Amino acid sequence: MPSFNKVILMGNLTRDPELRVTTNGLSICKMSLATNRVFNSQDGERREEVTYVDVDAFGRQAEIISKYMTKGRPILIEGRLKLDIWETQQGEKRSKLFVVLERFQFMGGREDSADSGGHGSHVERSSPPPRPSSAPAAPASSPPQQRDEMEEDDVPF
Secondary structure, three states, rough: OOOOOOOOEEEEEOOOEEEEEEOOOOEEEEEEEEEEEEEOOOOEEEEEEEEEEEEEHHHHHHHHHHHHOOOOOOOOOOOEEEEEEEEEEOOOEEEEEEEEEEEEOOOOOOOOOOOOOOOOOEEEEEOOOOOOOOOOOOOOOOOOOHHHHOOOOHHHO
C-alpha cells in the first residue's frame, strides 16, 4: 500500500525554541509555529485564521535553530507528521499530532545586520548533500543536468 507523509509550512515561531540534550547526546529542539490564512467569509468580511503547529527538530538542525531563532522569527520547514499516543496516570488516553522536522530554511533578514536582504539563505538537511560526481564536467553548450534541489530562480512564480 503506497503512502506519502510530507508537510511544508512557513510561519513565525510562537515562542523561543527549547533545546534539550538526551543522555546519549542527541539534541532535541521543540518549537511552535503559527501559520496564518486570510480569507473572505460568506458575508464578504475579511477574516484571518491562525493554525498553531508543534515541531520537533533533532541533531545539528536542533542546535542551529535554537541558536539563531527566537519568538516571532519566520521559518520555512519541511517534515513529516507524527502521532504520539499515551495514557495518563488516571488511565485517560491522549494523543498529539506534530511535525518532525527534516529540512528548514530561515526566512527574513538578519536582525544584527544593517544590509540584510529580503530573505535568509541558510538551508539545513537531515541527510548529507549528494557527493560530487567523478564524471568530467559537461561542456557549457550541453543542456543542464537534473538537480535534486530547486534554486530560487527555478520557481515559476
